[in-house]
Amino acid sequence: MQCDYFDAGLCRSCTLMEVPYGSQLAAKESACRTHVDASGVTWLPPVVSAEAGFRNKAKMVVGGTLEAPTLGILDPQGRGVDLQGCGLYPPSLRASFPVLARFVTRARLQPYDVPGRSGELKHVLVTQSPDGELMVRFVLRSTEALARIRKHLPWLQDELPGLRVVTANVLPEHKAALEGEREIVLTQDDTLRMSVDGLDLHLRPQSFFQTNTDVAAALYRQASAWADEAAPRSVWDLYCGVGGFALHLAGPGRVVTGIETSAEAIESARATAAEAGLAGVRFEAGDATAFALASSDVPDLVVVNPPRRGIGAELAGWLERSGVARVLYSSCHAPSLARDLAAMPSLRPARGRLLDMFPQTGHFEVLVELVRA
Structure with missing residues (x-):
């Protein structure tokens, strides 16, 4: 590869x-x-x-600025490195990343600045089912941005027709963790169906599934x-x-x-x-x-x-x-x-x-x- x-x-x-x-x-x-x-x-x-193209889940650290957010990892100085074209993800999953980056700007979700300990949006976690449906979780520092996410969610659903589950996860602490304990479901559906060998495994936001x-x-x-x-x-x-x-x-x-x-x-x-x-x-x-x-x-x-x-x-x-x-x-x-x-x-x-x-x-x-x- x-x-x-x-x-x-x-x-x-x-x-x-x-x-x-x-x-x-x-x-x-x-x-x-x-x-x-x-x-x-x-x-x-x-x-x-x-x-390549085998991962069903993207764990993206959000960095950069409100107008130019990055989705990927952080460099040693804590600055965002954009990896939206990472080949580990199938093209259908990668196609959601630019839309999600635009949503960050549209909903005014300030990327979390690790060195400065400021900002709101820490991670975007995206899971794709074998049928191409999506679960998106926004990991936030607080609930301050919830109203804006709800307001612009219809736009996101229009842009990503396969979007089934959207949640806000709250991680207030400044620590090396992917998510917090509190999960707020923002869509009617709260599970993503992962079809495996004819069985529809129901994947909830904080449930583990092989990558x-x-x-x-x-x-x-x-x-x-x-x-x-x-x-x-x-x-x-x-x-x-x-x-x-x-x-x-x-x-x-x-x-x-x-x-x-x-x-x-x-x-x-x-x-x-x-x-x-x-x-x-x-x-x-x-x-x-x-x-x-x-x-x-x-x-x-x-x-x-x-x-x-x-x-x-x-x-x-x-x-x-x-x-x-x-x-x-x-x-x-x-x-x-x-x-x-x-x-x-x-x-x-x-x-x-x-x-x-x-x-x-x-x-x-x-x-x-x-x-x-």
Whole structure:
């Protein structure tokens, strides 16, 4: 992938931009095998991604001036660097950026000046569904600009016909954070439908969804295929998010329970299950470790998809002691995966697969099937 921003030294976020894609994959496969250090593991061919245009979400820092706002990143001095032409986004998503920049000027949303700690608009977060519909979130310092956003919202909806959800997120603190806790929905719709393998996953503003839709779909299909081979009657999906794994693993005669701390994500998962008519699936908001430790039951299969920190010693210890026959571990951080595997010596890696969710970087997703020895 060629990138003018990278060549000009304006953005170096894609650390592997100059590395041929085949070499990127080989290095990631090597890292997987190194961290999943066990003999007898069968490694399936990696799931490859498009090298460009694969991101479904843009996290744009707003800089510049009211008349000439930038959407992109900040340089080391805290000044805005405009990246509206970034090739990681598909053309249909990139087409929304100039419109959003004009909206910043039209609605008088003063870009936040990090060095000076002044201004209102900190970030613009844009998510695109596979059908081309959009969710736009304006991350603001306060609610001062709400009336102007509401006033000019019809213009934005006219300019972006696929716009379904618009929110204002309030982040008053001066800190390195992407968003705040308060979310104000400004449109009739409050969820974006992410169609994956025939399921409409409902994505709410603060719900997590994988950044690469095609590779995420492959991840869910692989987990479903391995689960179907084992034919479990009961499944737990811990850290379930909007229910991607749980909903794909649901089926006749199978009881699936999804656990996630985000109440918004749980509501999204319940909505999808109800629309799809999936019986035997339930979702509860709560801490994954606390749920496991408090349960008197042990399922046939556990799926874990934790954040970068991994599942941690307590949950790994419970899985080791529980007697659960199989675990599907989806990890975005190989070192934490290795640490968790070391705490579960009775659950041996049997199969693994690299899924290249993040081309041009050293990051990746890996799915590992653990079988009790």
